[in-house]
Amino acid sequence: MHFRISESCGSPAVIEKEITFSYNDLHRRVNELCAFYQSHGIAKVLIHLDQGFEAYAFIIAAFIAGVTFCSVNSDTPESRLLYYESLFEPDTIISVLNHQSAAGINSAAPQTIKSTQTLLEPQFLNPRGIAYVIFTSGSAGLPKGVKITRAGLLNFLQWSISEYAVSPGDIWGQYSNIGFDLSICDIFTATYSGAVLVPLKSHGEKMLPGPTIKNKQITFWHSVPSVIDLLNKAGQLNKQYLSSVKKMTFCGEKLYPAQLELLFAANTDLTIYNTYGPTEATVFCIAQKLTAANYRAYCDKTVALGEPIPGYELSLSDPADGTAGEITILSDFIGAGYLDNARASGYTTRMVAGRSQRAYITGDYAYKKNGCLYYEGRKDRQVKILGNRIDLSEIDSSLRRYGCAAAISTVVDQKIISFVIHSCYDETETRTFLKHWLPTAFMPHRIVPLHEFCYNSNQKIDIGLMVSNLQRNEYND
Amino acid sequence: MSIMIDRNELIEVIALALDCPTASINFESGLGHHLNWDSLGHLCIMGALEDRYKIEINENNITKMLTVRDISEYLENNI
Numbered sequence: 001m002h003f004r005i006s007e008s009c010g011s012p013a014v015i016e017k018e019i020t021f022s023y024n025d026l027h028r029r030v031n032e033l034c035a036f037y038q039s040h041g042i043a044k045v046l047i048h049l050d051q052g053f054e055a056y057a058f059i060i061a062a063f064i065a066g067v068t069f070c071s072v073n074s075d076t077p078e079s080r081l082l083y084y085e086s087l088f089e090p091d092t093i094i095s096v097l098n099h100q101s102a103a104g105i106n107s108a109a110p111q112t113i114k115s116t117q118t119l120l121e122p123q124f125l126n127p128r129g130i131a132y133v134i135f136t137s138g139s140a141g142l143p144k145g146v147k148i149t150r151a152g153l154l155n156f157l158q159w160s161i162s163e164y165a166v167s168p169g170d171i172w173g174q175y176s177n178i179g180f181d182l183s184i185c186d187i188f189t190a191t192y193s194g195a196v197l198v199p200l201k202s203h204g205e206k207m208l209p210g211p212t213i214k215n216k217q218i219t220f221w222h223s224v225p226s227v228i229d230l231l232n233k234a235g236q237l238n239k240q241y242l243s244s245v246k247k248m249t250f251c252g253e254k255l256y257p258a259q260l261e262l263l264f265a266a267n268t269d270l271t272i273y274n275t276y277g278p279t280e281a282t283v284f285c286i287a288q289k290l291t292a293a294n295y296r297a298y299c300d301k302t303v304a305l306g307e308p309i310p311g312y313e314l315s316l317s318d319p320a321d322g323t324a325g326e327i328t329i330l331s332d333f334i335g336a337g338y339l340d341n342a343r344a345s346g347y348t349t350r351m352v353a354g355r356s357q358r359a360y361i362t363g364d365y366a367y368k369k370n371g372c373l374y375y376e377g378r379k380d381r382q383v384k385i386l387g388n389r390i391d392l393s394e395i396d397s398s399l400r401r402y403g404c405a406a407a408i409s410t411v412v413d414q415k416i417i418s419f420v421i422h423s424c425y426d427e428t429e430t431r432t433f434l435k436h437w438l439p440t441a442f443m444p445h446r447i448v449p450l451h452e453f454c455y456n457s458n459q460k461i462d463i464g465l466m467v468s469n470l471q472r473n474e475y476n477d
Numbered sequence: 478m479s480i481m482i483d484r485n486e487l488i489e490v491i492a493l494a495l496d497c498p499t500a501s502i503n504f505e506s507g508l509g510h511h512l513n514w515d516s517l518g519h520l521c522i523m524g525a526l527e528d529r530y531k532i533e534i535n536e537n538n539i540t541k542m543l544t545v546r547d548i549s550e551y552l553e554n555n556i
């Protein structure tokens with residue numbers, strides 16, 4: 001497969017609110033940025049921008065020019081951004097903030113640069129090179145930078161471009177911020193297929209996506225399944241809003257049969273993909289294709305995860321039917337480890353048919369039923385809230401850094417509750433401190449100061465009892 | 478011209494939308510600062526405001542009403 005930006009030059013590539021950028025504009029900007037990267041000898045770039053044309057151009061140009069990019073959400077707190085910078089060590093930072101890179105190159109985006117005549121072909125570059133680094137929540141109380149290879153990304157794109165089969169007539173709803181790897185799928189699959197990217201970047205658009213879907217006549221939608229609930233709550237999960245949509249793909253959370261029923265009731269012609277895969281395995285690596293005619297065969301408590309995409313195999317640690325086993329992903333296309341390689345990780349190797357095979361032990365548990373694989377959950381402290389991967393130990397670690405003598409967080413009904421012990425607790429001060437380090441999605445919905453924690457007979461913290469006590473007293477404070 | 482909003486009634490509307498006691502809500506309560514006030518809870522509140530105050534919620538004004546205080550001020554200036 002030939003990987004390059006679509007050549008449908010006059011047609012729209014990105015529509016931001018009322019501004020339309022054509023593929024000519026995208027080609028020109030990507031060429032300028034390739035020249036920028038090359039003329040400054042940039043090998044690593046940290047891209048800290050809002051979703052939109054500029055961010056897409058910087059990302060695509062980095063990939064084409066063989067520059068390792070690290071795209072982060074523009075809402076990332078500055079302290080966290082500095083931590084990313086210290087681990088990733090970029091040559092330059094392209095940021096919504098007024099940053100200066102270590103190499104002294106001003107972060108302001110280059111405006112006029114003599115462009116190269118033609119776009120470089122990315123496949124001529126080292127496939128083992130690192131295409132991008134993406135930060136994800138870590139179990140040691142700090143985020144981890146996952147290294148994804150060019151070969152891994154190209155393998156994924158080969159599948160996504162072929163399977164989704166979008167074309168210049170398609171309009172792709174780009175929902176995820178650029179720090180979430182679903183955006184990698186969006187940006188490359190759409191622009192390499194000639195489709196139009198429509199970023200939903202404001203909080204309002206993300207909370208109420210229905211009008212954008214309807215007004216922009218979105219044909220392809222990619223997000224976490226929580227968006228289905230938002231559409232439903234807002235009364236926008238119906239034909240009036242979804243009639244233009246042909247394909248939807250969901251990732252990052254469990255997809256439920258009830259959500260599928262609502263979607264197919266709104267538009268019976270939809271093709272829906274349920275996908276699964278940790279960041280460490282390159283975007284996602286398992287997909288189940290669903291239609292109104294077949295979806296019931298793939299429903300249990302949740303919707304089936306599906307089959308591995310080409311180049312991937314799965315194994316369950318305990319494959320007994322009906323019993324959940326831990327998913328291990330086997331592939332040459334999984335990530336190349338973390339930036340801080342010294343830290344423990346799930347990357348390993350397995351012998352398969354006499355050959356050493358790279359593998360990633362996910363920590364996710366699944367079970368098989370009637371030949372389908374269904375997600376069960378995790379046995380550690382990693383949770384998903386609105387698609388955001390959150391290791392609760394990161395929150396506890398931040399609370400301890402603030403000065404709490406002890407902190408333990410849990411999730412109840414998709415809400416984070418943190419119990420803390422602090423000699424002179426102040427809610428406003430605590431939240432102000434947390435905002436400097438934790439992204440919005442990590443902020444506890446409730447912080448509960450206690451004089452002491454509850455313990456069970458084994459002297460382990462009894463968080464279940466503390467939650468029960470909280471629920472009993474919740475509104476009697 | 479702006480009108481005065483009955484704060485107690487507004488808090489009752491919000492509490493009903495969030496399915497929680499009125500005593501758990503004060504003027505500073507808001508998105509992410511109350512156990513039931515998350516994205517979905519916020520949409521429930523916006524729906525209740527549309528019904529009670531006959532305003533139209535869209536992607537532009539939904540993020541201008543993130544606390545009870547914001548909502549009160551918005552309603553006072555827009556109905």
